[in-house]
Amino acid sequence: MRLLSYLGQRLLFVAPQLVGILFVSFLLVKLIPGDPAVLMLGPFATPDGLARLRTELGLDRTVVEQFLIYLGNVVQGDLGTSWQTTMPVTSDLAQRFPATLELVTLGLLVALAIGLPLGVAGARYKRGLLRTGADYYGLLAGALPDFWLGLVLIYVFYTMLGWAPAPLGRIDFAVIPPEPVTGALLIDSLIAGNWEAFRSAAGHLVLPVLTLGLINAGPILKMTQATTERMLDSDFSRYAELCGLPRKVVVAQALRNALPSVITIVSVLYGFLLGGAVLVEIVFSWGGAGQYAVQGVLNADLNPVLGFVLYSAVLSLFIYLIVDLLYFLIDPRTR
């Protein structure tokens, strides 16, 4: 019951939250120096032409008016067009957002697969090689820039060993990509039963996913280790030990009590990486949403930027909703 009323409340606030986020982004985007009209018409623009274009774009109105017009279009599903790609932002993002999602999701899964067991092991054995290794790993992963690691991986596995495909996008040029359904190449090629595409897409995913995974395992490891350790030091763990429960069971229970923190850090990383993976996207020519947004910022192409913000915001709200549901599942006190 509490769950339902909670969900209701949550959904009630989604729309105002989104409008607020969009408005703030709109203001920020307007602060970016650069006149779109000048950039669009190029060096040979006439003052007359510029003025006409500005009127056409609505740039002569107040910011609030501009925002309301934009909002009205958004409500109708129109996010405007990008003057760089000359395509509607929705269709650009339909292609690029799934590319980023696929990359970030798999990257975080790998990060979890590395960080969670290492963190638990580090908490369980407070001394010893494993713990020292985990500590160094956490430090290193925190200190290395992800794009640099990406470049090193490319150098080793593509340039030197030739095991990885060229870092030029999501799939070989020679391979026909599957019909887009979800936008995630792995899933779509499975749906289409297109094994060649699946193999190629998977091959292209390995290095960028590994890059994100190795780097982001750092914070996950740290959080898992610190929280599990705190749980192992807490009253209920000491009591479990007094009751003669096997060490394995005590650690497993501590981990379970630590899970909410781990889920939190993963969700934060997720929201962050939607835009934060941009350097990795650039290194691998991924053509993802982050790259798209950064191009927009650099060229005063505002619609892609706002579209990206909107998509990311919706996704983040959705992720936080799932996180709250997971808390409900894990912790009876929240029910």
Next chain:
Amino acid sequence: MTTPVLAVEGLDVEFPSYGEAPVRALHGLDLSIGEQEIVGLVGESGSGKTTLARAIMQLVPPPGRISQGSVSFEGRDLSKLDEEQLRTLRGRAMSMVIANPRSELNPLLTVGQQIGNILKYHTGCKGRELRERVIEMLKEVRIPDPERRYDAFPHELSGGMAQRVVMAIALICNPRLVISDDATSGLDVTVQAQVLELLKRLAERHRTAMLFITRDIGITAHFCDRVAIIYGGEIMEIATRARFFANPMHPYSVLLLAAFSHNPKLRSYWLKEGEAAAEARPAETGCPFAPRCVRVREHCRSVHPELRELEAGHHVRCHFPVERRA
């Protein structure tokens, strides 16, 4: 004589403290408990009761450590056992009833899971049988509506209920020794009486020996076969209940009992220590109780008294024990 269930001999527990001499929480502690015997251990907080309980379980919280002496359980020296052997003893052959159970139970597991886990990991019992035995145990500790409580979480329990759950956990494997550490201190007086009554009956039914730790000497009068008084990590007096209450010999015991006395003169004599004296730490040399003792003499401050058997089964650690008044 048969081997006692528990024999603690000359036990010292130290907590290293930074840049100072280690804190000695227990000092030369001797205590034995026979089969099905209930021994009350009384002392104010900080006197070392919990440390003793944990030392018996071989789980002194680090960096504390047992620096001398031994703990034997059913004739086996526990320091000779490895961690896995100890684990199979804990919670099964010797178990603990703790205070403040609501913070010690795992907040994410149901009552049924927490009691069941003990049975599962010690006996391998599982499935339907596990559930039945847990529910049986819940009935035994008088938890109303056990089928429903089986699925309750700790935060849904009252203090008294949580205390009963902890008792169920302690008893479900039919231990030979239960250590109850201040188990009822957090409860209302009426609930406390019920829980104590239940604990005593359960100990009888399960034929278990018990070390009953408390700060309240009054409780031991109804509850225990023998009474031991601890001060500053040392046993000050130990005797059968009848002897102890008929003829307390240690000034500290008399101080504790005088608080219950209706005779104002007696009370004011033994309790005349001021605030400062009550706060005084146990002395390092000589008699630990000397800073608070109304009978203290010069000898007490320099010579540490031994625990002497002054009458059969009645041991006292005092140079000048209190004489029985004619």
